[in-house]
Amino acid sequence: MSPASRYTYLGPEGTFTEAALRTLPEAATRELVPMVSVPAALDAVRSGAAAAALVPIENSMEGGINATLDELATGVPLMIYREVLLPVRFALLVRPGTGMSDVKTVTGHPAAQVQVRNWMSANLPDAVWESAASNADGARLVQEGRFEAAFAGEFAAATYGLEPLATEIHDAEHAQTRFVLVGRPARPAAPTGADKTSAVFWLADDHPGALLELLQEFAVRGVNLLRIESRPTGEGIGQYCFSIDAEGHITDRRVGEALMGLKRICPQVRFLGSYPRADEVRPKLRQGTTDAEFTDAADWLGRALDGRA
């Protein structure tokens, strides 16, 4: 297939990222290529070798995925076009014929260990854990006979000739991972009414109230923030940029005006895209923040400038 129909993702095959990618309808008609790292997946997009990349950006247990946040904040610009939310649910994968009492050693990604700790205490109190490079890698090691069991997505069983001994394993009810589909910059998708806008802002040096001012640019226009994370700029301890998700679409007047406000006071702003919210939640707008109210106010100003207000 051509690069235009190729999507990369954080591999290897059989990880949750692949499962997230397969929830997108268009994935059925794309060539899906696993990459060894987030930078590798994104660089394939930058170079034109792929049309888009799916990478994790946030996990409700571990927080922001720094590699993704930093790749989006720096280097050749990219843009987010879609997000996918995937509940974190593990299966305990074993070679056919293995029973619970046979499981003495277990593997999986270190992040998985955090999320199945309680389940293991209750169900496999004596099993010994050893970490693998990825959940899929853990499954491969079980296939090769190095461990009796691996925690991975149930969808990975077939790939590695394993079967699930238990499914729907998770310590935290609401554990989710959020993935984003990233492409080269272009016109954002049309607003759906339940949208999200991502951006990165750098603060001026030595300006202690700067974050408060940044938040006020959003608050005064009634734009809610859904996520805010500080990331070091690499210029030394105490130098940060902020990665945010705001409610609404860049074509919403309140969002556009807030972004322009930030553009004026920040030394640097990077727009990362406006795209549909996976949870389809629509904003509750306070009085004075709808597009109609922005238009009315602009009309009024126009009349005032003409002496007809």
Next chain:
Amino acid sequence: MSPASRYTYLGPEGTFTEAALRTLPEAATRELVPMVSVPAALDAVRSGAAAAALVPIENSMEGGINATLDELATGVPLMIYREVLLPVRFALLVRPGTGMSDVKTVTGHPAAQVQVRNWMSANLPDAVWESAASNADGARLVQEGRFEAAFAGEFAAATYGLEPLATEIHDAEHAQTRFVLVGRPARPAAPTGADKTSAVFWLADDHPGALLELLQEFAVRGVNLLRIESRPTGEGIGQYCFSIDAEGHITDRRVGEALMGLKRICPQVRFLGSYPRADEVRPKLRQGTTDAEFTDAADWLGRALDGRA
């Protein structure tokens, strides 16, 4: 002369308002008509009987002139085109031949009494004060022999056949009165770089933080307020509107955006004009509030909407 060349002012002749009006170059070619009250002076403009009216709006000793503030806030809309600042300096006017030791009774407007109290204690400790309806009226009463002396503007001496026994009388060094030239709404004068914008805002009922929100609409765009006064709406104790002067011109992007922000959150806004500051002070703009920065940010947003930011 035709109504188009007629200016009304708060009379009678010989008051400070007339003196303020005569500082305007165009006054030399206008018919200047004293009126008995601020509403009368302004209604002549509303009805088309006069082109403009000069009325006092603020006094550094007495504060806002309520009649003017309330007339501008309600009724048929009017607009401010000019302001005049006049230092408060009184003369002690007497009939020719009167000396200081002859002065047993003194008159003048009640507001004048406040501003010459110390001077009187020092120079006329035994003189008895009686109030007149206006400073000019006091001069007339001296002319008629009812009092030995009147505090009034030195310019009133000739009108009433009096002469100044002392001039430059003032208790407070910085005492000033501010007057505004008011006309029917039209396109505001072009910005000079040292401008002022006046407006009135009504707050939504039962919304305690509303004034704070109103001020934040200005603050977030770097627009300084030079004056703010609450006035009752007549709807009962605790119901106010706010009359403000802001630094800058309605065509300044920061000012226009702040006014639109207020238009969206206030139940009612009345634009009262943008006009040159009498003190010619230019604003010190903080970073991110110049027109050039607004334009750059709008260009950036346009590129972002096209995928080229």
Next chain:
Amino acid sequence: MSPASRYTYLGPEGTFTEAALRTLPEAATRELVPMVSVPAALDAVRSGAAAAALVPIENSMEGGINATLDELATGVPLMIYREVLLPVRFALLVRPGTGMSDVKTVTGHPAAQVQVRNWMSANLPDAVWESAASNADGARLVQEGRFEAAFAGEFAAATYGLEPLATEIHDAEHAQTRFVLVGRPARPAAPTGADKTSAVFWLADDHPGALLELLQEFAVRGVNLLRIESRPTGEGIGQYCFSIDAEGHITDRRVGEALMGLKRICPQVRFLGSYPRADEVRPKLRQGTTDAEFTDAADWLGRALDGRA
């Protein structure tokens, strides 16, 4: 009677101020002395000639009473102990035997004219108005035969041998006047749960955002403002102090902390008293602003300082 049992008020007898004073239970056992002006009424308290003075401070049609606001803000300090709200209701007072068709001339205080204008248009369209120095003075002039009728409080009829031809006259349904009972500074009355705190704040020179900061000191502690008025300091145009009423009592922790915050950032603060609200409205406190929550937080800080938080 002794000065300790003497209350002054803004006279003359028969005005609304006297009527307001008589709504206080203790007025029955005090000597009530009318004074010619607000400063005179308050100076009697300052000098010890009277225990307290009742003066108007705010009118829902006319706004703040500048003489009262300025007297409380400057000079020897005084304190507010009580407020009285009086609905504005006029009677048309005439000499016995006068009928509506006999009324050709009418008098009253200028403020009364504003509040009965519509009623006069409907009921006495041809009557000529001439202003008097006070409503009570108007009644006296009717008694003397100078006018056929005066607008005044119905209670003034007996004093001047007049009778009401019409009562309950008012253009604005909610028109009220607010009066305050002022004494020498002492410990404020105990909180009732529906209290009000009055104060005056001076802003630092040349500090445009100062009013916003002042309001934030209240907002961050959840203290609502019920009234705010700017008054000139006399130092020149653009120099203001602010007279405010806040919800709550100085002994409420949130109010005390806000006042201390203002004391730290303002060059001058004058506490004018905490006293029961005449409307008996209790504050709706947001989370984190009750005294119990302040105490819990202080206990927590104490434990943190001891390493036991």
Next chain:
Amino acid sequence: MSPASRYTYLGPEGTFTEAALRTLPEAATRELVPMVSVPAALDAVRSGAAAAALVPIENSMEGGINATLDELATGVPLMIYREVLLPVRFALLVRPGTGMSDVKTVTGHPAAQVQVRNWMSANLPDAVWESAASNADGARLVQEGRFEAAFAGEFAAATYGLEPLATEIHDAEHAQTRFVLVGRPARPAAPTGADKTSAVFWLADDHPGALLELLQEFAVRGVNLLRIESRPTGEGIGQYCFSIDAEGHITDRRVGEALMGLKRICPQVRFLGSYPRADEVRPKLRQGTTDAEFTDAADWLGRALDGRA
């Protein structure tokens, strides 16, 4: 030695954490015990097996160290008593006799790779990188002959029988790592005038402006934030707590009042300690935020409560 004189740290021996620990004067008289992970180092303190633990908390290239932030935010409370800043400077360690041209394979911690990438491009363009579990582990692998060279601290050379082929290697001039010395909660060290206060705050659910309110509690008392990081609470995407460093000491009145303000509005607050700043920078206090000004304002409030203000 007894637990009271035992300090744990994030091992193994020869890492930057050990180097940071050795900059503390008291380290010379303590038993220094390397642990396999941040949780292990801190749990030794919690259990009483050690008096304190030194762990990394922030890196100017990689950002906050999540394991440390999360351990401090949850579980049995701990407190920070000291911070150490260490510039990031690598040495290229080799077995004696190895020259630059012999180096075909290089190892080190993945974080090191990020910080020497440019140096490698310039000096070892053809060398192949493979990651090790820690910088010290990389040195051990060189000792064992698995790689020709490792990036590690110069101080690690002696431990592993290696020698530095190059020193002071760093891509970013200002790259630093920040470490904290953590113990069981106790009375914080006395203020030095150049102090830092750390804390964690949870926001109330579904309250979009909550972060802005939190920042205003600091801003209104003039307390600058030096660091702010959001961390997931584990309750699902969009649920965060905030880990902050503020300028000043908990015994500074402005800091204590801000912390109490947060305690009142946040569902949970954890105080993590007040301790001397490693960079010894003293705060520039704005007017109204010194302890003397807090004391003056409290005295004034006391007088106002007594009627003597």
